[in-house]
Amino acid sequence: MTDDETIVAIATANGIGSISIIRVSGKDALPIALKLSKKKDLQPRLATLSSIYNSKNEVIDEALLIYFKNPFSFTGEDIVEFQCHGGIAISNIIMSEVIKYGARVAQPGEFSKRAFINGKIDLTKAEAIAKIIEARSEDAVKLLARQLKGELTDFVNDIREDLLFMLAYTEVSIDYAEDDLPDDIFEQIENKLDKIKIKLNDTLNASKRREGLIEGFKVAIVGKPNVGKSSLLNKLLNFDRAIISDIAGTTRDTIEESVKIGTHIIKIVDTAGIREASDVIEQIGIEKSIEAINEADIVISLFDNSKELDAEDEKILKLLKENDDKEIIKVLNKTDLESKFDKTKLDDFIELSTKQTINPLVFKVESLLDLNTHSDDMTLISTRQVDSVEQTLFHINESSMPLQTGELEFFAHHITEALENISNITRPYENDQMLDVMFGSFCLGK
Ligand SMILES: Nc1nc2c(ncn2[C@@H]2O[C@H](COP(=O)(O)OP(=O)(O)OP(=O)(O)O)[C@@H](O)[C@H]2O)c(=O)[nH]1
Ligand SMILES: [Mg+2]
Structure with missing residues (x-):
């Protein structure tokens, strides 16, 4: 497969809608569109309404055609978009006619890959595009839009510029007398x-x-059994998702659901009550509860106001201490009942009753999520980006010793490595395999 082949894909979702968009990119995009529409020419960026004919000269639909002449298109190549009537059959027929005239079906992410290769977008933008399509919350969209706008690209470029400056001065001091350099250059x-x-x-x-x-x-x-975990889940979801009963050990397996809190979509996990298990199945459920704590960003730990604090509660408190890297919210439930619980053991906690209102807890969760979300700090959106930043940081840390001892070749080596790693975020040096893996995770037609 060469990149001078013309590619085609249905860019809209696979289903019934009012319109479907079929996108064709490559040198044959315009000739193919002219054959299908029987037009002599298409003016760039002008929507043209036309009948669409198949190779047997039969009319198959009426569509709007838009021609984007290279390099002013998403891929940087000639693109023609067919906006036809929505529907699986009609979009597939048009696509197969395009293929008959010489195009081939695009690989997932191939339009974006071509855009990258032709310098229309860098990798940060490509990744943001892939993720914004799948984003489920307003916050995620806002974060990704920042990257789409080029925030990470600017961040990388600033660091690159600084590193290049250091490298240039270091090379000069290695090769020439130091007299010509500013006195405080190493301080700088x-x-x-x-x-x-x-x-x-x-x-x-x-x-x-x-x-x-x-x-x-x-x-x-x-929490331990019977404290009201499933009651809380149901209340958060606003429907009876989990079975609730006064029999300790009602929930045997973890239950995961999505719920919206403020502007956030969260995954909420109800767990089996943690205690000494009475059978093997319960034991497996409890192990899954502990796993759920490990995987959680926020842990809501429930205690029962109507009971005395016991060894099972103590065990939960110990478990929470071992996970103090997480956000932990302690909640004393069943405040509608007479209190027997020793509150001094909890320090910071929220009191509520799932039989009444859980608003104080919802507000607390929302404010924690806001805190983690609304920040001006640069955010990386993929492990690929995180790895590159970690590697950059590693080499910058490694460069400080040789700088102090005057071993400038070593210093220059680490700065060069740092430069290469930070540059990988936007535009990697030769690495076809990485590109294939990255763009392969895109959805079709993007
Ligand atoms: N009075 C009162 N009862 C409550 C409250 N919250 C839950 N309960 C009751 O406590 C019992 C246990 O509730 P569940 O939600 O099943 O408790 P759980 O923590 O999920 O229990 P397991 O699944 O066994 O671990 C049920 O009878 C609930 O109706 C509350 O705020 N006040
Ligand atoms: Mg339960």
Whole structure:
């Protein structure tokens, strides 16, 4: 397969809608469109209404045709878009006619890959496009739109410029007498390096905090049996999803559902009550509860106001201490009943009754999610980007010792590595395989 082949794909979702868009990109896009429409020419960027004919000269639909002349198109090649009547059959017929005239079906992500190869978009933009299509919440869309606008590209370019400056001065001092250089040049370099380190560390931390933003943050509800975990889940969902009963050990398996809190879509997990298991199945359920804590961004830990704090509660508190890297919200439930619980063991907690209102908890969860979401810090959106930033930071850290001891060749080596790694975020050096993997994860027609 060569890149001078003309490709075609249905760009709209596979289903019935008012219109479907079939996109053709490559050098034959215009000749193919002219054959299908029997037009002599198409004016770039002008929507032209035309009958569409198949190769047997039969009219198959009426469609709007838009021609984007290269390089002013998404891929940088000639593109023709057919906006035909929505429907699976008609879009497929037009696509197969396009193929009869010499185009081939595009691979997933191939339009974006061509856009990248032709310099129309960099990798940060390509990744943002792929993710914005799948984004499920307003916050995720906003975050991805920032990357689409080029925020990460600018961030990378600033760091690249600084590193190039250091490299240039280092090469000069290796090759020539130091007399011509400013006296404080190494001080300047150290200052710049310190600033870059802070920027990269802040970015990694912000990205970690917001990891769940695109996929949905995970919130686990845990506690010993019968404290009201499933009652809380049902109340959050506003319908009776889980079975509730006063028999301890009612929930045997984890239950996962999506729910909207404020502007956030979260995955909420109800778990089996944690205690000494009475059978093998319960034991498996409890192990899954502990796994849910490990995977959660926020853990809601429930306690029963109407019972005395016991060894099972103590065990939960110990488990929470072992997971203090997470956001933990302790909730004392059943406040409609007489209190027997020793509240001094909980320090910070929210009191409520799932029989009444859970609003105080909802507000708390929302404010934690807001805190993790609404920030001006640069956020990375893929493990590929995170790996590159970590590698850049590693080499910058490694460069400080040789800079201090005056081993400038070593210093230059690490700065070159850092430069290569940070550049990989937007435009990697030769790495076809990586590109195939990345664009292969796109949806068809993009
Ligand atoms: N009075 C009162 N009862 C409640 C409250 N919340 C839950 N309950 C009751 O407590 C019992 C246990 O509730 P569940 O939601 O099934 O408890 P759970 O934590 O999911 O229990 P397991 O699934 O067994 O681990 C049920 O009888 C609920 O009706 C509350 O705020 N007040
Ligand atoms: Mg339950």
